[in-house]
Amino acid sequence: MFEKVLVANRGEIAVRVMRACEELGVETVAVYSEADKNGGHVRYADEAYNVGPARAADSYLDHEAVIDAAQKAGADAIHPGYGFLAENAEFARKVENEETLTWVGPSSDAMEALGEKTKARTIMNDADVPIVPGTTDPVEEVEEVETFGDEHGYPVAIKAEGGGGGRGMKVVESADDAADELESAKREGEAYFGNDSVYLERYLENPRHIEVQIVADHHGNVRHLGERDCSLQRRHQKVVEEGPSPALSDELREKIGEAARRGVAAADYTNAGTVEFLVEEDVDRDGLLGPDANFYFLEVNTRIQVEHCVTEEITGIDILKWQLRVAAGEELDFAQDDVEIDGHAIEFRINAENAAKDFQPATGGVLTTYDPPGGVGVRVDDAMRQGDELVTDYDSMIAKLIVWGADREECLARSKRALAEYEIEGVTTIVPFHRLTCTDDRFVAGTHTTKYLDEELDPERLSDAQERWGPAEPSASADDVQVVEREFTVEVNGKRFEVDLEERGAAPLSNGGGGSPPQRPQTGSSDDGGSEAAVSGDGESVSAEMQGTVLSVEVAEGDDVAAGDVVVVLEAMKMENDIVAARGGTVSQVAVAEGDSVDMGDTLVVLE
Missing domain, CATH: 3.30.470.20 (ATP-grasp fold, B domain)
Structure with a gap:
């Protein structure tokens, strides 16, 4: 067994891996970005290394920085968790080529073969596994989408080769939509997976x-x-x-x-x-x-x-x-x-989102109250603790509630109890949605499909659930959190060391072991390298509705736009969001460029 494992991830999955390591007698190493310097996975690990600024491409996705941290720490294996580099065959191959490191996962060759969807379809077809009718070669031209739709019928799914979890997938309802959806799918594939290759499948309705x-x-x-x-x-x-x-x-x-x-x-x-x-x-x-x-x-x-x-x-x-x-x-x-x-088990993703507002990601907040449920058959995987600030640079999931019962009926009853016990204040989450789900006739009957939530569930029920069970307005900053004495950590050459200093917030997350893990410093949010451009154009500003990264700018200075036209495509919490003009006008200034990080309220475009 390994002696020390670096976990190339963050949040609850990093803590989950570390707990498994600890039970096997294996030491753990965390990596973190500037945005995550106070993260729960940093507190839990035996040691931790800074790998860069908040932007994932410059930290968690930086191959060399992660491998360098593993070598500095003397780790003999890297576990990627999920997301980030977990399905990156290039990174896995680099780890495999390091004499002192072992990759905890499938081989890079297997990842490459199955990670690219057209190759995976070919392998499965040859193994007599049923596959959805679709293409086995990458699609480049819109005419290919139209031809496929004519042959197999609409809707058609365009999927990124390296995609997953809905990322890089677009649904074409008719030939009129083919060009825009093909471009969007390729753009998402490049942005999220570094691969703009896409393929087609017949889209199953229910x-x-x-x-x-x-x-x-x-x-x-x-x-x-x-x-x-x-x-x-x-x-x-x-x-x-x-x-x-x-x-x-x-x-x-x-x-x-x-x-x-x-x-x-x-x-x-x-x-x-x-x-x-x-x-x-x-x-x-x-x-x-x-x-x-x-x-x-x-x-x-x-x-x-x-x-x-x-x-x-x-x-x-x-x-x-x-x-x-x-x-x-x-x-x-x-x-x-x-x-x-x-028995039966159900997992509820505790996302920092407002289900009543089309699952809009939370833009900030502090966990002024965090009291997860317990009891027989209840498991919570998390990393945040009371007093922590919500980090909005990455995925919106902050915890997972997993409930077990002897059968589905008991599991649902226990889930209702556990969700009612889950107290979260200061950050909006989808706990109210989950409480509604446990009483929903279609879900309880087990007849729901992947379309049910988006197309059939009455939105008013989501609003009622949020009003009934949702928290008060989230806290805007950590200024209201009481200052107490805590152990502090400082960095020397990227490695953390402990000192005594004041800290805002709650007790550190214990690792349950004999040694003391790095403790939580409270210094507030850090700059992620993005900054709002100076606004010089005259007119009405189109602002960012959330914190995120600019995927594309759809207009240029001098362009005429109408109300409802897309001006910028913004990525936030793994979702691609079209930012549209509220009224028509002429673009007098474009204040951002592709790849820029923006905060909520930053000016994107100015219209005269």
Whole structure:
């Protein structure tokens, strides 16, 4: 087993990996950006290194900075968590090529083969795994989209080769939309995954999203750990996951699980991963979906998943520990027949978003109250603590609530209780939405599809839930938090050391071990390198509605625009947001450029 592991991630998943390491007697190393200098994962780790400014491309996505931190710390392995570099085959290959480091994950060759969706479709098709009708070669021209739509019908899905979780996917409803959606998908693919290559698939109208957790070692053993149902989504982003699926018969469940094992084995895949499928739902069905139901391969996530906790709760198998053991060369010590599903589990993503406002990400706040639930069958994976400021530079998920019950009925009842106990003040979250979900007829009946939340759920119910169960307005800054004496840390050559100083906020996150982890300094928000340009143009300003990064500027000085025209495309919390002009006019100034970081209220464009 390894002696020291660097976790190339942040937040709750970094803490989750570190806890697994600690139980295996392995020391941990955190990396952090300037925005995360006070982060929970930094407090938890045995040591921590600064890898750059807030912008992910200059810190968490900087290959050399992360590898350099691992070498400085004397780590012998790197675990990427999920997101950031977790599915980056180039980074994995660099780690593999370092004599002193081991990559905790599938090989770079397997990541490359399955990470690019057209290659993955070919591998699965050859392994007799059903695939959705689509292209196996990258699509470059809009005419290819139109031809595919004419042949297979609309809507058509355009997907980025390196995409996942709804990123880099656009739905074309008609030929008129093809050009704009193709450009948008390619832009997102380049922005998020460094790859603007896209492919096409027939877009299924009413699917269930079913995924199978697999673990494979270097000794030829491949196991699946059952399925998870991830059908409750907003804009293709999962918000609730559960296992086992409430819609599948045992026969269909077995067919999908074996298809996943077959495909992974054909790809010579090792370590943990998830094979995702779309299952065509019969909304008028009586009973469970039988073995004749259509299911299609969607993609392989070559990493640990956000919702891996669901599988851990119903199988009793610690997937993170097995990731480390497999990377260290150990053989799986259980057969497929040994995997038993016990009870039911549901995971609720605790996102800093307002569901009543189209799941708009929170723009800031301080956790003035943070009291997570407990009791039998309740698990919370988090990294924030009372007094922490919300970091808005990255993903909006701040915690995960995972609830287990002997059956789905008990699990839902326990979920209602746990969500009611979850006290969060100072930051807006989607806890009210989750409380509504647990009483929603379609969700309780298990007949919801991936379209339900976006297209069928009455928005007024979301507003009522937010008003009933939502917190007061979030705190704008940390100035109101009481100042107390804490241990402080300083950096020398990127490494942290402890001193005694004042700190704002609550107690540090204990690592439960014998040594003292780095403690939390409170210095307020740091500059992420972005700055608002001076406004010299006359007229009305079009301002940023949230903090984010400029993906593209759609206008130039002198252009005439109409009310509703897109002027800037802004990325915030992994979502692409069109910033539109509220009224028509002529552009007198463009105050930002592609790649700029902006804060809420910054001027983007000035209209005369």
